[in-house]
Amino acid sequence: MTETSSPAVLCLASASPRRRELLASIGVVAEVKPVDIDETPLAEESPEAYVVRLAREKASAGGRLTRLPTLGSDTAVVCEGRILGKPTDRTEAAEMLHLLSGRAHQVLTAVAVTGPAGLLDVCVTTRVQMRRIEEREVAAYWATGEPVDKAGGYAIQGLAAIFIERIEGSHSAVVGLPLYETAQLLGRQGVRLWNGAV
Numbered sequence: 001m002t003e004t005s006s007p008a009v010l011c012l013a014s015a016s017p018r019r020r021e022l023l024a025s026i027g028v029v030a031e032v033k034p035v036d037i038d039e040t041p042l043a044e045e046s047p048e049a050y051v052v053r054l055a056r057e058k059a060s061a062g063g064r065l066t067r068l069p070t071l072g073s074d075t076a077v078v079c080e081g082r083i084l085g086k087p088t089d090r091t092e093a094a095e096m097l098h099l100l101s102g103r104a105h106q107v108l109t110a111v112a113v114t115g116p117a118g119l120l121d122v123c124v125t126t127r128v129q130m131r132r133i134e135e136r137e138v139a140a141y142w143a144t145g146e147p148v149d150k151a152g153g154y155a156i157q158g159l160a161a162i163f164i165e166r167i168e169g170s171h172s173a174v175v176g177l178p179l180y181e182t183a184q185l186l187g188r189q190g191v192r193l194w195n196g197a198v
């Protein structure tokens with residue numbers, strides 16, 4: 001199944017190339033409609049409530065632009081009680097890596113899908129253990145350009161894989177979309193996958 005030969009079965013309310021690629025990897029052709037929402041956490045909001053709220057807001061906003069079921073998602077890295085988003089500069093990226101170095105953290109990814117069953121959501125938590133990261137590696141990693149658009153300032157699917165000792169949970173969720181749970185949600189919204197099951 002290729003994107004040029006098959007019609008879209010889903011609207012993806014996301015600017016993340018990773019999310020589009022992950023969906024394509026399980027044969028889901030999506031039409032991409034990025035939405036812009038305020039990502040400021042609310043006072044006293046838990047990390048899980050935060051990512052679920054953003055995923056739902058993205059799906060709802062995208063869903064207003066199409067008749068297709070629409071998926072929104074949000075990923076946050078949580079370490080020592082702090083929510084780490086995408087670093088805005090070299091200093092912030094270095095602070096994030098220093099915090100993550102030699103520690104375990106959680107990656108929370110929420111997915112929400114609009115459709116005939118209403119607005120459904122799921123949140124997946126994955127534990128990631130990083131080895132200690134040397135100061136020279138922090139500088140060299142920033143220079144690669146990889147940290148910029150990634151929550152927590154690293155990409156498990158990229159060069160930062162050499163920092164990851166182990167994970168417990170969903171690898172695809174860390175990259176941006178938990179594929180198992182996403183397939184379950186799509187099924188509940190009547191989106192037919194390659195196996196024909198709905």
Ligand SMILES: Cc1cn([C@H]2C[C@H](O)[C@@H](COP(=O)(O)OP(=O)(O)OP(=O)(O)O)O2)c(=O)[nH]c1=O
Nearest residue numbers: 014015016074075150151154155156174175176
């Ligand atoms: C931790 C981690 C995050 N990421 C990415 C996934 C997400 O694209 C990004 C988290 O930012 P998000 O705000 O969840 O998503 P986004 O801004 O890229 O896209 P949109 O809001 O339009 O859907 O970080 C990786 O690619 N690899 C990783 O290992």
